[in-house]
Amino acid sequence: MNYRHAFHAGNFADLVKHAALLRLLARLTAGGPPLTVIDTHAGRGLYDLAGPEARKSGEAEAGIVRLMAAKAAPEAFRPLIEAVAALNGGGAVRRYPGSPWLIAQALRPGDRYLACELRKEEHDALRSALKGHANAKTLCADGYAAAVERCPPRGRVLLVIDPPFEKADDYGRIVDTLAAARERNPLVQALIWLPLKDLETFDAFLRDLEDGVDGEVEIAEARIRPLADPMKMNGCALALVGVPGLTTDLEAICGWVAQALGEGGGSRVYRLASS
Ligand code: SAM
Numbered sequence: 001m002n003y004r005h006a007f008h009a010g011n012f013a014d015l016v017k018h019a020a021l022l023r024l025l026a027r028l029t030a031g032g033p034p035l036t037v038i039d040t041h042a043g044r045g046l047y048d049l050a051g052p053e054a055r056k057s058g059e060a061e062a063g064i065v066r067l068m069a070a071k072a073a074p075e076a077f078r079p080l081i082e083a084v085a086a087l088n089g090g091g092a093v094r095r096y097p098g099s100p101w102l103i104a105q106a107l108r109p110g111d112r113y114l115a116c117e118l119r120k121e122e123h124d125a126l127r128s129a130l131k132g133h134a135n136a137k138t139l140c141a142d143g144y145a146a147a148v149e150r151c152p153p154r155g156r157v158l159l160v161i162d163p164p165f166e167k168a169d170d171y172g173r174i175v176d177t178l179a180a181a182r183e184r185n186p187l188v189q190a191l192i193w194l195p196l197k198d199l200e201t202f203d204a205f206l207r208d209l210e211d212g213v214d215g216e217v218e219i220a221e222a223r224i225r226p227l228a229d230p231m232k233m234n235g236c237a238l239a240l241v242g243v244p245g246l247t248t249d250l251e252a253i254c255g256w257v258a259q260a261l262g263e264g265g266g267s268r269v270y271r272l273a274s275s
Contacts, residue, residue: 001119003164009047010060010096012261013236015067015080016222016253017162017193018102020238022079023249024191025106028158034110036152037103039160040143040177042115044122045100045129049093060096066261068093073260074252079106099160100126104133111135114150116143144173148180151188157181159190171205175212178241182213190241196223198230202237210272215242217272222254224262235265 008014028035049060064084067073073081083102087095097105100115107113113136117123123140130136139146147159159181163170174192181188196202209217223235235258240246247269254267 001164001166003166004053005043005098005122005164006047006051006053007057008059009054009098010049010064010093011057012059012063012222012224012257013193013195013233014096015063015077015261016220016236016238016257017191018097018099019077019080019253020220020240020246020250021099021160021191022083022102022106023076023253024158024240024243024246025103026079027245028156029106029108029111033156034112035107036112036155036157037107037114037160038143038147038150038157039099039103039113039115039162040147041162041164042100042117042126042138042143043098043162044117044125045098045115046087046125047096047098049096060093062261064096065093070260074256076249076252077256098129099162100136100138101129103160104130104136107135109135113137114139114146116141116146118142144177147177148184151181151184153185155185155187157185157188159188161190162193165195171201171208174205175208178209179212182215182242189243190239191243192239192241194237194239195233196221196227196235196237197233199227206239206272209239209241213241216244217241218243218247218250218269219272220250220254220267220269222257222262222267223265224258225265235262
């Protein structure tokens with residue numbers, strides 16, 4: 001386990017994931033019964049963009065710093081821009097919120113949040129980032145197993161699945177986890193983040209998702225460059241399972257990222273054939 005999100009926090013892929021996540025949470029918490037969010041790969045919760053990792057990679061400079069300076073970013077980015085501005089006291093962007101901080105801020109008092117992180121140092125930081133959020137719990141454990149074991153059998157549940165993809169079995173474990181959680185509770189919805197390197201790996205995952213999981217699946221792709229070099233992260237994608245009504249936001253988010261932050265990439269949002 002070498003992956004450290006501190007190198008990548010606030011990059012183009014975080015912008016896609018976090019902007020969509022906040023728009024989705026706004027809908028899910030606008031009314032209705034309590035919501036449980038289970039974040040299978042939570043990370044440390046808050047990131048220091050002035051730290052050595054972020055400075056070395058320069059990814060936040062090319063991502064969140066450009067979004068915050070943009071004159072005409074789409075409305076779909078507004079909740080993320082406001083969250084980052086609030087975290088930084090309206091000044092220069094020195095800190096970036098991870099999914100745990102964003103989720104904890106967005107939930108209502110009656111909602112529940114479980115943040116899973118396997119790496120101990122990251123989990124310790126996560127626990128302190130979530131201090132003061134009475135309805136948020138953390139678990140230093142495998143998030144795939146926890147998502148199934150801790151999935152409530154009734155009520156609304158959102159799984160956020162954002163693995164580092166260091167291991168080849170991440171793709172298979174996503175599908176298995178989702179299928180098992182939805183078997184336990186058919187109301188489970190999911191937002192899954194995926195890297196776009198080469199099309200073969202991505203298409204194979206989409207076929208497995210179609211075969212393994214019942215329900216509506218919407219895919220949103222943001223490519224920052226053509227998928228010519230499979231060793232590079234050439235873009236990212238989100239798979240939304242059981243989540244209707246987010247298409248316009250996804251188009252705006254992926255379109256802006258590909259166009260404003262990319263070099264000859266593109267974006268598209270589509271539904272899988274079976275949905
Ligand atoms: N979701 C976070 C966010 O948006 O701020 C970023 C998560 S980062 C991409 C992936 C994290 O998963 C890393 O912190 C890594 O240590 C952790 N991790 C790796 N394997 C895991 C597993 N099986 N269960 C839980 N966490 C895991």
